Amino acid sequence: MERDVMEFDVLIVGGGPAGLAAAIRLKQLNAELNVCLIEKGSEIGAHILSGAIMDPQALTELLPDWQAQGAPLDTPVTEDRFVFLSAAGSFQVPGFMLPECFQNHGNYIISLGNVCRWLGQQAEALGVEIYPGFAGAGVLYNDDGSVKGVVTGDMGVGKDGQPGPAFQPGMELHAKYTLFAEGCRGHLGKQLEQKFNLRNGADPQVYGIGIKELWEIQPDKHVKGMAMHTAGWPLPNDTYGGSFCYHYGDNLVSIGYVVGLGYSNPHLSPFEEFQRYKTHPQIRAMLEGGKRISYGARAISAGGLQALPKLIFPGGALLGDDAGFLNVSRIKGSHAALKSGMMAAEAVADALAAGRSADELTSYPQKFRESWLYEELHRARNFKPWMSKGLYMGTLMVGLDQVVFRGKAPWTLHHTADHLKLKKAAECAPIDYPKPDGVISFDRLSSVFLSNTNHEEDEPCHLQLKDPAVPMKINLPLYDAPEQRYCPAGVYEVLKDDTGNPRLQINAQNCLHCKTCDIKDPTQNINWMVPQGGEGPVYPGM
Structure with a gap:
């Protein structure tokens, strides 16, 4: 079909911190560059979900006057707590025993969605063209195999795959360089990894799922600036995971649970583990009398340095969580995403200034290798592999790795893909989860309602089964x-x-749009595709 074509110097796919940082840095370096950013959410920030505590180092490098410009970082961390939970009790780790990765002095409790909205305003003020509601549906290639750009998704296609009365074909967006910043398990990033063999020599990426709720609690229970993390109950000791609970703003609490997707028991439900966690006496007491405002979930790239793919290919690069720039030991990725976007932008600006296009941006990985971000991820590289060996062994070995060796141990542990770790249902004990009480714990559907998720009913299913028979022939009998x-x-x-x-x-x-099904399905039979642009959740302040 005939499609409209738009041409740019640089195209950025994804309006998270990495993509926005790249756009801003490009315009800072050369105001004449024609930079376009597309975002599949209905607005910048609509699909952004994170804990979140932000290390402002990269933001300060990008926009040194961010405080004067009104960036929404207004709750500095004033207290760190790390607590081991049992079913009825708890033990708080003394402050002097906390590893450096759990110390947040100088960091800020934020809504990453609101920070991205603010970054979007800064980018537009510099002349970046931002188009929310446009999903990158496919990668376009030049005759020589280099990346040419992307095609956005068709609109108004019916369930039968045929154009409906409101049909509008997607557009072709061409650029000299295309930067992919789709977030964790990016749909196009996954295709690029396969086409250009970007994972050759790298560990498989491993993931967690983060499930989050935003609460407004009673003022007398609010400890503004307090950041608490827990480990232990309700997860079994052989399963990686834990909670976060951040007090910020006006009586707001960002509370959530992360479960490593390398868990082995197919009966386990990360959602139910989170709901059960909130019934712990210490957590229940904090939430009682409060109001749940929002809900969401997102996969998290947790493989670290050894799981990073090759970052570049002819015509473009992977940024942020599309590549896996997250420091899982610090439970932080936004500063890493910002820094990766800046480094990629600098490589692009240098290439365009030299009259190059559609080649490999070799200075981008070189800049990363020489950056503080590389050093930080190198120190943290063994955290997830150790913690995946169980709570007690992991805690002991992380203490040795981070406190004694300070992240410079003479070994690097490696990963196994998450979907390979699931055991057969018959080999594992069923888990009896309590019913939700509708006050502290909730069911899935009432939770999804709070995410403001919307998809057109008459459109093709964006969750594609490679073989429709597999779920009932394999997944049900073997894995329940x-x-x-x-x-x-x-x-x-x-x-x-x-x-x-x-x-x-x-x-x-x-x-x-959490992508967990694309990651954890034991037969890798589910392929997450982008739905129509603008669909999915609309997270307020997440």
């Missing part, structure tokens, strides 16, 4: 259909058909 439990939004249900046989129903309209 784990997609029912690892999805935090109730997208996957096993129902009975008219003859009484089980069938998989996909409620794609509930999808939070």
